[in-house]
Amino acid sequence: MIKIVESSNEADTDADRVNPRTRRVREAVLSVAVEVLVEHGAHEVTAARIAEQADVARTTVYRHWPDQRSLLLATIDALTTPHRRTESVGSLAEDVRVALVQLRSRITTHDVRSVFGALATHAAHDEAFSDAQRRFIEQLTQPTRDVLNASQQRGALQADVDCDLEARLLTGPILHQHLAWHDTVTDSVLDLVVRRWLTTHDDP
Known part of the structure; x- marks a missing residue:
């Protein structure tokens, strides 16, 4: 299962980082974007499609990611899971x-x-x-x-x-x-x- 994590993005604001509702919406949008990316490819990661599948207004997507480039970069970064150090097991x-x-x-x-x-x-x-x-x-x-x-x-x-x-x-x-x-x-x-x-x- 892919775990979604927050990734820094130049479109974020200080309010976004402290507003729990904004964070939840952002995470939900990225979760849908990840599914679209891995199932349908990068060309389908568009504000229109993501907004429709995430059941949010298209303007909500644009507020965080003003173009497809920034949305796709954020989606790719969302695939990165938090790293936990791998312990040695033997030789x-x-x-x-x-x-x-x-x-x-x-x-x-x-x-x-x-x-x-x-x-x-x-x-x-x-x-x-x-x-x-x-x-x-x-x-x-x-x-x-x-x-x-x-x-x-x-x-x-x-x-x-x-x-x-x-x-x-x-x-x-x-x-x-x-x-x-x-x-x-x-x-x-x-x-x-x-x-x-x-x-x-x-x-x-």
């Missing part, structure tokens, strides 16, 4: 595999392809979408960075290892398999990624 190999299994679950449970496609369409021409794309990918891969940082802190991973870079190297093949090739990320794929990575990062 370096076990921790890495658990993190990749979690990644596989997240990208197959939610329609990540639709979101990523919407971001990719706009990111090349709009810095705000490029930043949103980066935040979205970082949120997906954060658990892998968590286990690498924890392994490094307990001495299971060399101190000079760049955990951010290694997390990208580990998660990159999984994301590419799912997003680019539209192939199933099987257990054998996960095991292969972990084995190859461990050849250069075995427990010291």
Whole structure:
């Protein structure tokens, strides 16, 4: 289940942040916008459609998001769930595999392809979408960075290892398999990624 969270938006006002009714309306609109995005694509995230499905006036949508660009950015940010630190469960190999299994679950449970496609369409021409794309990918891969940082802190991973870079190297093949090739990320794929990575990062 996707959890909707408040995301900062330049159209917000101080009153919006303290008015409970305004916040509830805003959350309801974003919840509908998320459903439309993942079910029908970015081109359907319009003020007219969202207002109709959320049963609010179109002016209510425009008050928070004056154009489709700002509405779509807010919708994408609403998909980002609050991150909870991923705890270590065992050896370096076990921790890495658990993190990749979690990644596989997240990208197959939610329609990540639709979101990523919407971001990719706009990111090349709009810095705000490029930043949103980066935040979205970082949120997906954060658990892998968590286990690498924890392994490094307990001495299971060399101190000079760049955990951010290694997390990208580990998660990159999984994301590419799912997003680019539209192939199933099987257990054998996960095991292969972990084995190859461990050849250069075995427990010291």
